[in-house]
Amino acid sequence: MQVGIDSFAAAYLESSRAVSTSDRLLQLVEQIEHADQAGLDAFGIGEHHRQEYLDSAPAIILAAAASRTRRIRLTSAVTVLSAADPVRVFQQFATLDLLSQGRAEMVVGRGSSIEAFPLFGFRLEDYDALFAEKLDLLLKIRDNEHVHWSGRFRAPLTGQGVYPRPLQNPLPIWLGVGGTPQSFARAGALGLPLMVAIIGGEPRRFRPLIDLYRETGQRHGHGPDRLKVGVHALGYVAATTQKAADEFFPGYARAVTDAGKERGWPAVTREGFDAQRGPHGALMIGSADEVVEKITRHSEALGGISRITFQMNAASLAQDKLMTAIETIGARVVPFLRDV
Numbered sequence: 001m002q003v004g005i006d007s008f009a010a011a012y013l014e015s016s017r018a019v020s021t022s023d024r025l026l027q028l029v030e031q032i033e034h035a036d037q038a039g040l041d042a043f044g045i046g047e048h049h050r051q052e053y054l055d056s057a058p059a060i061i062l063a064a065a066a067s068r069t070r071r072i073r074l075t076s077a078v079t080v081l082s083a084a085d086p087v088r089v090f091q092q093f094a095t096l097d098l099l100s101q102g103r104a105e106m107v108v109g110r111g112s113s114i115e116a117f118p119l120f121g122f123r124l125e126d127y128d129a130l131f132a133e134k135l136d137l138l139l140k141i142r143d144n145e146h147v148h149w150s151g152r153f154r155a156p157l158t159g160q161g162v163y164p165r166p167l168q169n170p171l172p173i174w175l176g177v178g179g180t181p182q183s184f185a186r187a188g189a190l191g192l193p194l195m196v197a198i199i200g201g202e203p204r205r206f207r208p209l210i211d212l213y214r215e216t217g218q219r220h221g222h223g224p225d226r227l228k229v230g231v232h233a234l235g236y237v238a239a240t241t242q243k244a245a246d247e248f249f250p251g252y253a254r255a256v257t258d259a260g261k262e263r264g265w266p267a268v269t270r271e272g273f274d275a276q277r278g279p280h281g282a283l284m285i286g287s288a289d290e291v292v293e294k295i296t297r298h299s300e301a302l303g304g305i306s307r308i309t310f311q312m313n314a315a316s317l318a319q320d321k322l323m324t325a326i327e328t329i330g331a332r333v334v335p336f337l338r339d340v
Contacts, residue, residue, distance in 0.1 A: 001299065001337040002307040003329065004042030005035055006077040006232055009054035009061070009313065012254040016316040025054055027319045029065050034323055036069035038330025044077025044107065044232075044309060049115045052258075059092035066100040075105035077232065077309070078176035078195070082130040083116035085154070086138040087162055090171075097166035104166065107195045108135065109176030110183075126153070132186075135175075139190070142170050174230065184209045188216030193228035193306070202280045203231065204301040211303065230307035231298070234314055235284030237291050237328045238321075241277075244285050249273055251315035284310060288332035295333075296340055308337070 009028055011017045019027070032043045043065070045058035055061065062074040074096060079089060089106070097104035110131045117124050133151045140147050141162050150156035174195045175187040187194045194213055196206055210229055217227040234252070238244035253268040266272075276283040284291050299305045310329065312322060 001295075001305060001340045002041035002230075003334045003337055004040055004044060004073070004075075004307060004309040005031070005326065005329075006044040006046065006309045006311045007031065007055070007313040008046040008048060008311075010048075010052050010255070011316055012052060012258060012314075013251050013316040015318070016251070019319075021054055025061065028054075028061060029068065030319075031322055031326060032062075032065035032072070032074075033068045034326050035330070036072040038327050039334050040072060040326070040330055041334075042073040042075055042105070042307065042309065044075045046077045047080050047111070047116075048113055049119050050113070059096055062104070063096050063099055066096060066103070069100070069103075071103075073103045073105055074100055075172075075174075076107050078107040078109035078111065080111035080116045081108040081134045081138065082110050082127060083120045083122050084134070086134045086141060087157075090138060090141045090162060091164070093171060094164050094166040097168055097171060098164060102167040104168070105172040105174065107174040107176045108138065112178065112197075122153075128182075129153075135190075138173070142173065176232075179206070179209070181209060181212055184213040185216045188213040188218075188222070188227065189220050191217055191220065191222035191226045193226070193230065195230040195232055195307075195309075197232045198282050199232075199234055199311075200276065200282050203233075203282055203298045204280065207302055214303070228306040229302065229304070230309065231302070231305050232309045232311060233282055233284050234312075235291065235310035236312050236315065236317070237286070237288050237310075237325050237333060239287070239328075241286040241290055244287065245274065245277060247317065247321060248285050248312075248315045251317060254316070255314045284308075288328055292333055292336045295337060299340055 035043050045061050046055050047058050049056050058076045093104050093106050130153055133153055137149055140149050146159050146161050147157040148159055175192045176195045177183040178197055214227050236244050236248045256268045277285050295308050
């Protein structure tokens with residue numbers, strides 16, 4: 001199993017907002033460099049277009065990290081493809097792939113936030129149709145230097161070349177999904193690796209959807225080597241379970257409370273947070289040994305996963321705590337999950 005980290009470059013607490021935006025971005029690049037040195041497999045940058053976030057241009061952040069890293073894979077988490085031009089997305093990540101000497105990846109999805117749609121002139125009513133069409137174009141660009149394509153939402157391509165071409169062939173593209181059966185089945189039919197965002201509840205409830213993904217992929221002739229499953233989860237590792245929980249909770253509570261105002265989520269309580277840290281809950285928060293045990297248990301419940309990514313940034317932790325957590329994950333989590 002590969003182990004990675006995802007960041008949204010977000011700041012929810014006053015302490016994190018007190019750091020200048022320039023310094024926050026520089027600290028993020030330092031985190032990616034540290035993750036590379038610590039032996040982690042991947043680092044992902046999300047995409048949002050709101051005041052609390054600095055990740056509206058993930059490819060640029062990843063490019064800044066490319067020159068300071070040597071081995072770690074650099075990926076989006078996720079690219080909001082519905083509100084983007086697939087030609088430009090491909091060009092950006094192909095360029096990143098060249099700069100990183102073949103370490104770029106994309107996780108593409110429809111996005112869980114809606115602000116990109118009005119910002120770039122798209123209608124929410126076209127939410128799924130936009131994604132389906134743009135994913136089709138992105139995959140055609142990946143597979144063909146010269147593209148013939150037409151659709152509803154973009155001018156046609158009539159054989160134009162799309163450059164540069166990436167070093168990797170094909171450039172890895174994962175499909176990021178939440179909880180709709182159609183998304184899982186689509187990934188399986190296309191033979192794309194799957195990245196499942198599990199931020200609450202019990203991960204084992206996703207097993208029927210992951211089974212649907214694998215069964216659909218097999219029916220379309222895709223082998224197990226193409227039908228990989230990754231999990232993006234809220235997580236944090238500290239010296240003790242209590243320390244991890246106490247450090248993570250304040251920023252987590254603020255982030256979920258802010259998001260819940262828009263989505264009608266119930267108020268966050270410490271009791272509910274601690275329950276989610278339990279053996280079957282989604283939060284990967286605790287000591288290294290506890291987190292390894294929990295990830296192994298969830299992998300077995302889901303029929304095996306290929307990659308787990310920790311979303312620590314949601315808690316607005318200080319830079320020194322994030323750097324220590326990255327080092328601990330590299331030293332005490334990665335070695336035990338390599339062969340899982």
